[in-house]
Amino acid sequence: MRPRTDTKERLLSLAEERVLAKGFSATSIDELIAGVGITKSGFFYHFRDKNELARALLLRYLEQDRAVLEAIFQRGDDLHDDPLHGFLVGLKLFAEMLANLPEQHPGCIAASYCYQDQLFDREIRDLNAAGMLAWRQRFGERLQRIAEVYPPRHDVDLDALADMISTLVEGGLILGRALRDATILPRQILLYRDFIRAIFLGN
Template sequence: MVQSLTRERPVQRVAKGEQTRDRIMDIAEASVLEKGFAATSIDEILFEACITKSGFFYHFRDKNDLALALIERFRERNLSIFEENFARADELVEDPLQAFLLGLKLLAEIMAEVQTERPGCLVSTFVFQDQQFDGRVRQMLVDVIQVWCAQFLARLERVAEVHPPRVDIPLADLADMLMTVIDGGIIVSKALQEPQIMARQILAYRTFVRTVFLGT
């Protein structure tokens, strides 16, 4: 019995540590989205999380390290959303263009819900405050955007193999456009307090994509 308890304690400590780390990040992310990274202080995070400074620095070396962790988590979560969303479309439709169009429609629905629950984009917020960070954070922001655009480009290239574009536009620009629509939609939605704007813009982009490949 003693041996069993001894083996379980490290697991419990790890689980508790992960919960504390996640709570710190949840509080920090909500604050950053509400008022920006510069205005988010470690002291307010400590207060909300009910932890000491030593507890914070156990998980993060400094505020810059916290920013890296927030961006990494944001990237993984959003990549998962994109991948699962378009994978679902692939399962429902064989034609790559119709699958991409369906994926965009599903994405619009998801983004409308996300913007209603928690408006804003962590990457957009950090990009406009990049003077607050070191080179590692700035490079990660670049990497996040490039990874997303590359994912969209790969899908558009598969579409073009079956449906050659009828409009003279580089596929890379078409992929970048979706990223611009999403981030731009987030900014406009937040400014006007209209969560549905981004969803409508994604659907408008969907119509444009159909025109590019089908001419209608």
């Protein structure tokens, strides 16, 4: 048998799927190794223990998420020079992408970890928090730039408005899963888009 080079990736992919379906602690090492066809020793060659699997899973997820979303909103900016309209285009693209997923969005590792955070060490919890804060900052900066050009008529809590995207995504994933309805999340994003229009364009 020739040694494969993608075993670690396949372990992480399978682990991600199982963790989103059953939670981290219910995801047994045995089912992972059975799924990718290695032995327990093979698993512990790649990861010192289950906690290291948890960390690798989170890092991989955060990075994938960042790359996908940055690409979408960058594309929005490319399609429209104005910061507000570029953002509105980005939100539409985001909603379309979510609506066109081949199947139900599998869920967010960060949210899953959040409801099991006592399983993990400080480092993982901090990574998770940093990931959320990064979105607040990225969207917050956008909203700042927009507010400079389109001063909102009322006071708006821009940090909360930035957090609102992550909030709707996390909440939308939960409702979508619970109700087995993949349209919930994209519709929430479109509502958010309406809200942004109302705040900065007043219509």
